[in-house]
Amino acid sequence: MTITINHYLIVSLLLFAVGFFGVLVRRNFLTVLMSIELMLNAVNLNFIAFSRRLSDLTGQVFSVFVITIAAGEAAIGLALTISLFRQRKTLNVEEADTMRG
Amino acid sequence: MKTLIWAIPLFPLAGFAINGLLYLLTHRTKGEAGHGHEAVDGHGEAHAVPPAAGSHDTVHGHAAHVEIPYKAVHTAVGVGSVAIACLLAFSAIFDVGLSAFAHGASHLETLYTWIPLGLNQSVSQVPGIAGEWTVQAAFRLDSLSALMLAFVTFVGFLIHVYSAGYMGHEEGYGRYFAYLNLFMFAMLVLVLGANFLMLFVGWEGVGLCSYLLIGYYYEKKFAADAGKKAFVVNRIGDFGFILGIFGVFSLFGTLDFQKVFSTAAANPTAYAPYMTLVCLLLFVGAVGKSAQFPLYVWLPDAMAGPTPVSALIHAATMVTAGVYMVARCNVFFRLAPDAMVVVAVVGAFTAFFAATIGLVQNDIKKVLAYSTVSQLGYMFLACGVGAFSEGMFHVTTHAFFKACLFLGAGSVIHALSGEQDIRRMGGLARKIPTTYRTFLIASLTIAGVPFLAGFFSKDAIKAAVFHAEFASFPWLPKLLYAVALFTAGMTAFYMFRLVSLTFWGKFRGTPEEESQIHESPRSMTVPLMVLAFLSIVSGYVGVPILEHGDRIGEFLSPIRLEIAGAPERHHHPPLSAELALMGAAVAVAAIGIYLAWAWYSKGEGRTPERLAAAYPGVYKTLSNKYWVDEAYETVFVRGLALGGGNFLWEVDATVIDLIPNGAAAVTKAASWVASFFDQYVVDGLVNGVADSLQAFYGLLRRSQTGRVQNYALVMGGGVFAVVAVYLLFR
Numbered sequence: 001m002t003i004t005i006n007h008y009l010i011v012s013l014l015l016f017a018v019g020f021f022g023v024l025v026r027r028n029f030l031t032v033l034m035s036i037e038l039m040l041n042a043v044n045l046n047f048i049a050f051s052r053r054l055s056d057l058t059g060q061v062f063s064v065f066v067i068t069i070a071a072g073e074a075a076i077g078l079a080l081t082i083s084l085f086r087q088r089k090t091l092n093v094e095e096a097d098t099m100r101g
Numbered sequence: 102m103k104t105l106i107w108a109i110p111l112f113p114l115a116g117f118a119i120n121g122l123l124y125l126l127t128h129r130t131k132g133e134a135g136h137g138h139e140a141v142d143g144h145g146e147a148h149a150v151p152p153a154a155g156s157h158d159t160v161h162g163h164a165a166h167v168e169i170p171y172k173a174v175h176t177a178v179g180v181g182s183v184a185i186a187c188l189l190a191f192s193a194i195f196d197v198g199l200s201a202f203a204h205g206a207s208h209l210e211t212l213y214t215w216i217p218l219g220l221n222q223s224v225s226q227v228p229g230i231a232g233e234w235t236v237q238a239a240f241r242l243d244s245l246s247a248l249m250l251a252f253v254t255f256v257g258f259l260i261h262v263y264s265a266g267y268m269g270h271e272e273g274y275g276r277y278f279a280y281l282n283l284f285m286f287a288m289l290v291l292v293l294g295a296n297f298l299m300l301f302v303g304w305e306g307v308g309l310c311s312y313l314l315i316g317y318y319y320e321k322k323f324a325a326d327a328g329k330k331a332f333v334v335n336r337i338g339d340f341g342f343i344l345g346i347f348g349v350f351s352l353f354g355t356l357d358f359q360k361v362f363s364t365a366a367a368n369p370t371a372y373a374p375y376m377t378l379v380c381l382l383l384f385v386g387a388v389g390k391s392a393q394f395p396l397y398v399w400l401p402d403a404m405a406g407p408t409p410v411s412a413l414i415h416a417a418t419m420v421t422a423g424v425y426m427v428a429r430c431n432v433f434f435r436l437a438p439d440a441m442v443v444v445a446v447v448g449a450f451t452a453f454f455a456a457t458i459g460l461v462q463n464d465i466k467k468v469l470a471y472s473t474v475s476q477l478g479y480m481f482l483a484c485g486v487g488a489f490s491e492g493m494f495h496v497t498t499h500a501f502f503k504a505c506l507f508l509g510a511g512s513v514i515h516a517l518s519g520e521q522d523i524r525r526m527g528g529l530a531r532k533i534p535t536t537y538r539t540f541l542i543a544s545l546t547i548a549g550v551p552f553l554a555g556f557f558s559k560d561a562i563k564a565a566v567f568h569a570e571f572a573s574f575p576w577l578p579k580l581l582y583a584v585a586l587f588t589a590g591m592t593a594f595y596m597f598r599l600v601s602l603t604f605w606g607k608f609r610g611t612p613e614e615e616s617q618i619h620e621s622p623r624s625m626t627v628p629l630m631v632l633a634f635l636s637i638v639s640g641y642v643g644v645p646i647l648e649h650g651d652r653i654g655e656f657l658s659p660i661r662l663e664i665a666g667a668p669e670r671h672h673h674p675p676l677s678a679e680l681a682l683m684g685a686a687v688a689v690a691a692i693g694i695y696l697a698w699a700w701y702s703k704g705e706g707r708t709p710e711r712l713a714a715a716y717p718g719v720y721k722t723l724s725n726k727y728w729v730d731e732a733y734e735t736v737f738v739r740g741l742a743l744g745g746g747n748f749l750w751e752v753d754a755t756v757i758d759l760i761p762n763g764a765a766a767v768t769k770a771a772s773w774v775a776s777f778f779d780q781y782v783v784d785g786l787v788n789g790v791a792d793s794l795q796a797f798y799g800l801l802r803r804s805q806t807g808r809v810q811n812y813a814l815v816m817g818g819g820v821f822a823v824v825a826v827y828l829l830f831r
Contacts, residue, residue: 024814
């Protein structure tokens with residue numbers, strides 16, 4: 001069985017869905033951050049698959065950008081985690097609802 | 102240089118921007134600054150001045166030791182911008198050349214098309230300029246605007262210099278100069294504007310600055326009220342003015358002065374029927390701005406502003422804008438002889454009326470204010486008899502001598518640390534000699550003493566009135582002449598009453614006050630001397646009895662366009678008649694001055710007291726200014742605004758009295774219905790609206806959970822929905 005672009009896309013979709021589901025349902029802030037990382041990497045996979053399929057390096061360049069941004073996002077996310085924990089003594093995102101109307 | 106005329110208003114505008122921003126950034130409010138209410142005089146020695154100082158309008162001389170941030174910058178920008186404007190103005194005027202102006206030269210500088218309305222040929226039934234319908238932002242320098250430009254920038258510059266000394270101890274120094282610069286900008290736009298709309302922009306701008314500067318001491322209620330009064334009364338005039346502009350625009354399809362006036366002059370029969378209405382509407386604007394009867398009431402109150410403002414805005418420049426506008430529209434007015442009669446009668450009446458009030462005023466600035474109203478009446482009288490250049494001549498000389506008088510009054514007030522009541526002055530001639538000499542020269546000028554400026558300009562007006570001809574009222578010119586002559590006598594009398602009470606005799610205040618009297622700084626006395634010098638010499642541009650002596654008339658002659666089919670009459674009355682009129686004027690002035698001297702200086706005011714006791718009705722009427730303010734208060738302020746409700750209530754009460762039971766029952770039933778209606782329908786509506794809103798926002802509020810994951814879910818759902826719609830329906 002040859003591996004076509006569809007396989008990559010399906011994996012990417014599943015990865016993205018798992019990530020999105022994690023963002024929606026997990027209560028731990030750290031887990032939510034990790035789920036976001038999953039989503040970003042799903043997008044990376046997508047980029048690279050199309051890059052290979054279309055023989056265009058732009059997709060790979062983009063995924064390198066995404067990885068860079070993801071690193072920054074992780075740093076800010078961890079800083080937020082520490083800050084949140086210091087304020088609330090918890091990482092439960094459902095309790096961080098100060099903006100409720 | 103003449104191509105730079107657009108830059109003349111620009112420098113004061115820049116000065117306004119810089120001074121205003123700097124003031125906003127640096128000033129502290131009174132409360133924060135922590136200055137006490139104890140008034141101290143302007144020169145460092147802390148002695149308390151009684152808060153009211155026996156006078157109602159005392160506002161100067163308080164609050165010393167005030168740190169004014171960036172005072173030097175404010176002075177440099179405020180005075181410097183006007184100095185540059187003045188230099189630019191004079192270089193532009195001499196670039197065109199005085200003799201070229203007299204032969205009709207002018208310079209038009211169009212900046213851009215302001216209002217392009219496109220083609221519209223269907224409106225005008227009379228020969229207009231079809232297919233134009235645009236308004237340009239343009240400046241025009243011709244002989245009339247050159248004359249105004251010259252004295253506005255020069256007198257404005259002198260008064261800015263004077264202000265630097267006079268206002269030097271005021272906390273709002275920067276604000277003052279910002280407003281004054283804005284005024285210069287607006288006034289220059291008014292003078293240089295090449296069409297009615299530019300004129301109107303300047304007209305409203307000076308009105309705004311007048312309001313701001315009258316209310317400069319806005320913490321004092323009378324000043325804030327006076328500012329509002331000036332603004333509201335001017336709005337009445339401006340309403341007429343803008344209706345007049347609409348009339349011009351609908352008749353001619355353009356607002357450009359040159360096009361409008363040349364079209365009207367070329368087709369007099371077509372336009373004459375419309376001109377009476379247009380002229381009367383324009384004149385309503387002039388009546389408001391130039392403080393003529395019945396809209397003069399704001400000008401005496403405007404004295405609540407700082408004295409240099411009274412000199413610049415309410416004597417020399419802004420209030421003459423109405424005369425300038427009428428002179429500018431002389432073609433219209435000559436086509437409307439009925440409107441001319443109105444202008445002449447209103448002018449003569451105002452001159453007389455204001456002079457009678459001026460006879461008995463005790464506030465040094467109020468006397469000058471009524472004198473200004475009276476002199477403006479003279480100018481309109483001149484315009485009304487068709488002597489437009491004589492009117493403008495008097496505008497010019499008046500700018501010099503009245504600015505000198507007001508600045509002299511400011512110097513007196515400064516010397517007395519805020520005293521304005523002439524009954525508490527006296528004997529100041531020896532204490533403040535420079536102020537005294539300049540004030541005396543300006544008083545002699547306005548009184549019409551021979552060979553000074555006011556003599557020539559007033560005499561020119563009186564001669565023109567005497568020789569005027571009104572087709573429908575042949576007896577009117579002689580009556581107007583008699584009024585003008587009598588008014589000239591009153592002018593001489595009240596001016597020398599002022600001089601006697603202020604400068605001659607003995608000081609009537611306390612010895613402590615006497616020891617505080619001091620001459621003003623050089624920044625105030627030098628402008629006084631320059632203006633006094635101009636009050637002496639500026640009349641020699643218009644000496645009618647000499648060959649080619651009426652140079653100002655020749656200079657302004659291009660403004661007076663020839664009306665087709667109407668031969669211009671050139672009056673050259675015999676020399677003996679001219680000399681006889683001059684002799685009458687001199688005699689009247691001499692009688693006025695002698696009476697004032699004899700009654701107030703020699704007789705120490707006993708004769709006027711006896712007269713006031715003998716004719717209490719007359720004295721009361723005059724000192725209460727004919728109760729015009731009270732009448733306006735009753736009729737317009739209370740009558741219309743507040744009285745509307747009272748009137749309805751009166752009617753209600755009368756009806757109930759007439760038909761007691763029935764009407765009472767009806768009222769009762771009606772009020773029950775009303776209360777029912779109020780309780781259930783009105784309240785129900787109001788509460789219902791509130792309740793339904795509350796229910797609705799309660800729903801919306803629930804969507805704002807504050808939980809990030811809910812938002813992410815909604816966002817994800819939204820993306821899914823958009824993509825689904827895209828895929829399904831593309």
